[in-house]
Amino acid sequence: xxxRTVLDILVKNHAGVMAHITGLxxxxxxxxxxxxxxxxxxxxxxxxxxxxxxxxxxxxxxRQMRKLQDVYEVAACxxxxxxxxxxxxxxxxxxxxxx
Amino acid sequence: MQKMTGAxxxxxxxxxxxxxxxxxxxxxxxxxxxxxxxxxETITHILARHEQGAGFIAQGMAxxxxxxxVCLATSGPGATNLVTAIADAKLDSVPLxxxxxxxxxxxxxxxAFQEVDTYGMSIPITKHNFLVRSAQDLLxxxxxxxRIAMSCRPGPVLVDIPRDVQVEEIxxxxxxxxxxxxxxPVVAQSDIEKAAQMINSASRxxxxxxxxxxxxxxxxxxxxxxxxxxxxVTMTLMGLSVIPRDHELNIGMLGMHAERYTNMAMExxxxxxxxxxxxxxxxxxxxxxxxxxxxxxxxxxxxCELDKLRSASLGILGxxxxxxxxxxxxxxxxxxxxxxxxxxxxxxxxPQHAPMESGFESPQKFIRLVGEIADDSAIVTTDxxxxxxxxxxxxxxxxxxxWLTSGGLGTMGFxxxxxxxxxxxxxxxxxxxxxxxxxxxxxxxxxxxxxxHNVNITVILFNNQCLGLVHQQQELxxxxxIFSCEYPVALDYVTILRGFGWHVCDLAEDxxxxxxxxxLATEGPCLIHMPVSRDEKVLPMVPPGAANRVMIGGDxxx
Numbered sequence: 001x002x003x004r005t006v007l008d009i010l011v012k013n014h015a016g017v018m019a020h021i022t023g024l025x026x027x028x029x030x031x032x033x034x035x036x037x038x039x040x041x042x043x044x045x046x047x048x049x050x051x052x053x054x055x056x057x058x059x060x061x062x063r064q065m066r067k068l069q070d071v072y073e074v075a076a077c078x079x080x081x082x083x084x085x086x087x088x089x090x091x092x093x094x095x096x097x098x099x
Numbered sequence: 100m101q102k103m104t105g106a107x108x109x110x111x112x113x114x115x116x117x118x119x120x121x122x123x124x125x126x127x128x129x130x131x132x133x134x135x136x137x138x139x140e141t142i143t144h145i146l147a148r149h150e151q152g153a154g155f156i157a158q159g160m161a162x163x164x165x166x167x168x169v170c171l172a173t174s175g176p177g178a179t180n181l182v183t184a185i186a187d188a189k190l191d192s193v194p195l196x197x198x199x200x201x202x203x204x205x206x207x208x209x210x211a212f213q214e215v216d217t218y219g220m221s222i223p224i225t226k227h228n229f230l231v232r233s234a235q236d237l238l239x240x241x242x243x244x245x246r247i248a249m250s251c252r253p254g255p256v257l258v259d260i261p262r263d264v265q266v267e268e269i270x271x272x273x274x275x276x277x278x279x280x281x282x283x284p285v286v287a288q289s290d291i292e293k294a295a296q297m298i299n300s301a302s303r304x305x306x307x308x309x310x311x312x313x314x315x316x317x318x319x320x321x322x323x324x325x326x327x328x329x330x331x332v333t334m335t336l337m338g339l340s341v342i343p344r345d346h347e348l349n350i351g352m353l354g355m356h357a358e359r360y361t362n363m364a365m366e367x368x369x370x371x372x373x374x375x376x377x378x379x380x381x382x383x384x385x386x387x388x389x390x391x392x393x394x395x396x397x398x399x400x401x402x403c404e405l406d407k408l409r410s411a412s413l414g415i416l417g418x419x420x421x422x423x424x425x426x427x428x429x430x431x432x433x434x435x436x437x438x439x440x441x442x443x444x445x446x447x448x449x450p451q452h453a454p455m456e457s458g459f460e461s462p463q464k465f466i467r468l469v470g471e472i473a474d475d476s477a478i479v480t481t482d483x484x485x486x487x488x489x490x491x492x493x494x495x496x497x498x499x500x501x502w503l504t505s506g507g508l509g510t511m512g513f514x515x516x517x518x519x520x521x522x523x524x525x526x527x528x529x530x531x532x533x534x535x536x537x538x539x540x541x542x543x544x545x546x547x548x549x550x551x552h553n554v555n556i557t558v559i560l561f562n563n564q565c566l567g568l569v570h571q572q573q574e575l576x577x578x579x580x581i582f583s584c585e586y587p588v589a590l591d592y593v594t595i596l597r598g599f600g601w602h603v604c605d606l607a608e609d610x611x612x613x614x615x616x617x618x619l620a621t622e623g624p625c626l627i628h629m630p631v632s633r634d635e636k637v638l639p640m641v642p643p644g645a646a647n648r649v650m651i652g653g654d655x656x657x
Contacts, residue, residue, distance in 0.1 A: 015230075016218055016219075016222070016228075016230065019219060019222055020222055023222050023223055027223055059406075060403065060406075060407060063402050063403045064403055066402070067401070067402075067403060068227075069226075069227045069247060
């Protein structure tokens with residue numbers, strides 16, 4: 001399996017911001033393995049974690065992301081990958097179906 | 100404190116930004132904006148006949164002035180029709196502010212009449228976009244849109260305003276200041292020192308300039324830099340007007356339709372000073388075989404362009420004008436005799452394919468003739484196809500914002516509406532639009548807009564009754580299997596254009612220099628119709644996907 005890392009992104013919290021971020025990846029056929037997003041502080045900003053493969057295009061993706069008007073900060077932090085591993089056990093349980 | 104509607108507020112903000120001309124088409128969801136616009140004393144509205152036309156008219160204004168221009172469309176089909184013009188502006192970094200009407204906020208997401216997700220649709224083709232939620236927000240959104248459109252690498256910004264936001268009444272205490280562009284990134288002094296040292300120690304340097312140099316208005320500095328270092332200059336399609344055509348250091352456009360000696364010169368260089376270029380495949384050919392032995396200094400205002408396709412030996416983030424003005428005093432004046440003699444020998448061994456003489460025998464000779472007759476200040480637009488490449492190869496450019504062509508997106512239908520926009524922005528200049536029959540038909544409705552405003556444009560129509568570049572590629576690369584690119588019925592363009600109220604000069608009937616002079620001296624919209632054989636090709640040519648050293652044709656002087 002390719003080496004993974006997490007992109008830690010601080011964004012302006014509004015309805016279209018996720019589409020801006022994910023669009024950058026989808027139109028370059030760059031797969032996002034997992035996404036976490038929570039509002040932070042007073043809700044004016046959100047923090048997004050993207051689990052991605054660490055390949056040669058990552059630097060270009062980060063530069064593209066910094067160009068987005070709604071993105072305040074971008075960093076790559078491989079130590080956060082464990083958070084996604086912990087979530088795997090939760091997400092792997094069967095979905096509760098409403099009868 | 101003034102009470103006003105969102106629509107009135109928008110129009111006031113546009114006025115304060117210095118906007119005097121807006122192109123657009125009214126419809127259900129932007130009617131409050133149009134109602135407010137009707138009362139503006141400073142803004143003239145240009146009623147286009149198709150929203151794509153409106154978008155390209157705005158592009159013509161923006162490309163001519165370098166300042167953001169505005170277009171206006173309604174929701175749904177109005178917005179979708181704008182899309183091509185916006186995408187074109189994105190790829191060529193043209194500052195636009197596109198304002199669209201949207202269905203009322205409570206109806207968004209209900210598949211209402213003429214509703215389309217304009218916000219979502221415009222994300223990949225704009226520099227930024229907004230969906231305005233309240234009239235109060237307009238006070239920040241409109242100036243922001245202009246600031247973003249014009250800052251650093253310019254680009255299109257879309258503002259989607261729901262109808263209820265346009266009619267909402269608000270109290271405005273004070274208007275925000277008109278937006279201005281952000282300061283460009285500060286260039287590191289160490290980069291300047293390193294670049295100077297690399298240029299001074301290079302024995303075979305080439306300066307490669309593109310649209311970024313035009314945007315930065317750094318053409319004069321580029322010329323000075325080239326002259327000081329005796330460094331030959333090659334251009335991308337977007338940078339053709341940076342150096343005058345007849346300048347002794349001008350080695351022409353590189354890439355797919357370059358002269359042979361230009362691509363060969365690139366093979367031989369040891370340093371490329373790449374300024375405001377983005378290593379597009381049409382310029383580099385197969386990118387990993389592009390000048391493999393050369394070091395690269397890449398100067399660009401957009402960090403994403405550095406190392407995107409070719410890692411630079413030195414990437415400099417900054418405004419080209421700023422970088423060159425700091426770099427120039429550190430450049431040694433050198434004759435570089437050996438290198439320039441080598442280039443001279445290349446030129447002698449592989450003479451220019453584009454004709455040296457003007458005349459009527461070929462489209463290229465005719466383009467030269469038009470260029471020689473026209474004033475040096477004329478603005479040149481093109482559509483996309485053979486005529487575009489012939490114009491790129493043969494028009495005697497003299498400099499500046501003279502050359503408006505669809506470089507990145509390659510949009511057929513670009514030429515006519517952009518010419519209208521250019522003529523509106525520079526009413527004292529002649530605007531020439533070189534076009535083909537395939538392209539002209541794609542926005543032919545704007546012939547009406549041109550007549551209505553009596554713009555001073557001359558369309559030179561090369562009519563080969565086919566999609567010429569497709570025809571050429573099918574002939575060369577699909578074993579002559581010509582399919583779906585010929586127009587079997589000969590349209591009577593002379594009658595069509597006269598029907599729109601244009602002056603017409605038909606070279607099929609009679610051709611002499613005097614007739615062309617008369618046509619170019621005509622004030623207002625005028626057509627020069629020139630029939631062209633389908634067999635006239637664009638040569639030389641690098642086959643798509645091949646390295647630039649692999650060229651077809653061009654070993655003889657046509």
